Amino acid sequence: MxxxxxxxxxxxxxxxxxxxxxxxxxxxxxxxxxxxxxxxxxxxxxxxxxxxxxxxxxxxxxxxxxxxxxxxxxxxxxxxxxxSHIRSWRRQLASGHRAAQDAHNTAQAHATVLHAWESSWVVGILQTPDYARSIFTRFSELHRSPRDVEDAVRARIKRQELLYTGTRRYRIIMWEAVLRAMVCPPSVLASQLDRLAGVVGMDTVELGIVPFGASLKLPPGSGFWIYDERQVVTETWHSELWLEDADNVATYMRAWKTLEESAVYGADAHNVINAARRAL
The missing domain is CATH 1.10.260.40 (lambda repressor-like DNA-binding domains)
Incomplete structure (x- = not known):
């Protein structure tokens, strides 16, 4: 790439x-x-x-x-x-995080089936406002970008309206490390875990968790989104990649399906989330 x-x-x-x-x-x-x-x-x-x-x-x-x-x-x-394929954070964040969030809102609104894998933090579509605020604050510091944290949080939370329309399906899997990463204060993480527990069982979201003890056929790697098996969005520390080449999309789709084999759902996912919650 x-x-x-x-x-x-x-x-x-x-x-x-x-x-x-x-x-x-x-x-x-x-x-x-x-x-x-x-x-x-x-x-x-x-x-x-x-x-x-x-x-x-x-x-x-x-x-x-x-x-x-x-x-x-x-x-x-x-x-x-x-x-259009590789978008540097320096350019995207020249005026702050809000514009980048709006771009993601548009992309997700135009998709019907969305697959996601995340190994580092809770996916944006499921974040609480306080958790999102912590993430944006840290990345603003990293990229030395304008501080439009509150506008960015509002844009990200607005995306969650997409969860409540009957035409869109989210298939999300996350590594257990996401549930335990202290990228925010403990009280914020506790509320975030409560939010994830409430997502389990939603008819528009299929949430899977890959436990620490699961056998992995692939290393966790970086997080990514796949939109209708036609476009992939992933990111590095310096840029965000938007990929539409069929071979690249197919590779990410294979990676998602392979990682999914290690995931647990329903009551088992609830147990992993609750264990992380108790550990706080």
Missing amino acids: TTDYQQAREALGQRLRELRFSHPDGRLTGAQLSQRLGWSAAKVSKLENGRQTATADDLRAWAHATGQPEAFEELRSRLAGFE
Whole structure:
């Protein structure tokens, strides 16, 4: 996935170099172009060699500086093509977490059957406001993003309205570590566990827990969502991946089904949740 992204970034860099070479008045050197743009020579080099991702503003300026403003739309399309798959947190969180939450709300609203695996924290659709607040606060600190925690919490909680429509089905499995991870104060985690216990048995949610003692055919790995077996959303510390390639989706679906083999449901899931609750 990262390789595909890097290849696309390098291809964009090659196209930028072509535009520099094909200036109507003659080929520009990198130094000449950097001077026209008011950029450092290093930035021009990084963009052309795929070591830095251009912004739309960078591409517009490049097209104009190379005397080919009509090339901007093509460049922007190339950028959108690979950024739609890998979305850096730095860019997504430039104005805070609310926008990213709205994007997820839209994606889930347009899906009918949603599969999720989570090994680190409670999935957003099942979080209490206080738990969500703790998560957003920690990630705001990590990414040094604008503090719009309350707006982000409201957006995430609004997503839970989707649980109460009869047309959508959530198939969610989580590792027991999620139930015990102290990513929030103990009192907040206790309320969150009570919330999960109440979800067991809902007709729109199939909640499974993979206990610590279960035999695992795969390591827990990172969490992910699968929307209607056509799109996968997963994340790393620096970016979020939105994948639509059929082979990638199939791989994640196999991973979900393999992890599900270790999950318990119903009363057994209740017992695992209650054991974590008592441990607090």
